[in-house]
Amino acid sequence: MNIIIVGGGKTGSYLASLLSGRGDTVRVIESRKTVVQRLEAKLPEGTVVRGMGSSPDVLEAAGVLHSDVVIAVTGDDEVNLVVSMLAKMEYGVGRVVARVNNPANAWMFDASMGVDVAIDQADLITRSVEEGLDIEDVYTIMRLGKSGHAIVQGEVRPRSSVVGKAVRDLQLPEDLVLVAVERDGDIVIPNGGTELCAGDRVVAFSDDSGRDFLSHALQ
Numbered sequence: 713m714n715i716i717i718v719g720g721g722k723t724g725s726y727l728a729s730l731l732s733g734r735g736d737t738v739r740v741i742e743s744r745k746t747v748v749q750r751l752e753a754k755l756p757e758g759t760v761v762r763g764m765g766s767s768p769d770v771l772e773a774a775g776v777l778h779s780d781v782v783i784a785v786t787g788d789d790e791v792n793l794v795v796s797m798l799a800k801m802e803y804g805v806g807r808v809v810a811r812v813n814n815p816a817n818a819w820m821f822d823a824s825m826g827v828d829v830a831i832d833q834a835d836l837i838t839r840s841v842e843e844g845l846d847i848e849d850v851y852t853i854m855r856l857g858k859s860g861h862a863i864v865q866g867e868v869r870p871r872s873s874v875v876g877k878a879v880r881d882l883q884l885p886e887d888l889v890l891v892a893v894e895r896d897g898d899i900v901i902p903n904g905g906t907e908l909c910a911g912d913r914v915v916a917f918s919d920d921s922g923r924d925f926l927s928h929a930l931q
Contacts, residue, residue: 718765800826
């Protein structure tokens with residue numbers, strides 16, 4: 713994919729290295745001279761474009777007309793929103809991701825402002841803390857949409873009532889689907905006859921009620 717990252721700080725630099733390493737074509741837009749120099753020493757030649765990411769001329773110089781994804785991760789919410797609107801509404805970029813620095817501004821980062829995916833750091837930290845404090849030990853890997861559905865993971869405890877039971881006998885709620893079971897480093901795609909063992913890591917698709925069911929079942 714062709715990806716433009718606006719903002720060459722720690723987040724942008726890390727993303728550029730990660731995405732370049734997996735074979736994507738990446739351009740990083742950064743205005744600060746010292747940061748540009750650091751990025752140029754670290755990233756492949758031609759990756760860094762010096763200038764303001766909120767400038768159409770700079771975006772075009774970075775190849776926005778041929779981009780699949782634009783990621784705005786500067787430390788300024790206003791800049792990230794301007795970049796998002798330009799990328800989506802002016803250049804029709806397929807996927808726009810924007811960083812939210814101030815939680816009070818999160819409401820603005822939506823489709824009406826050109827943002828497909830908003831990364832709210834405060835919200836992510838809060839969710840991580842909540843998950844870390846969850847004594848039932850079922851973690852949300854990814855939330856999908858606004859309906860409460862998510863990909864979750866939990867471990868089958870030795871005293872769990874599901875140990876030794878086949879999936880067909882678990883009486884799973886309608887909105888809880890077992891996707892995979894990790895066992896001794898191997899991945900098992902479960903079917904009705906799959907028996908769960910202590911120590912299995914179970915990955916499931918569920919809504920909030922299904923997550924609660926899984927939390928109690930695995931204990």
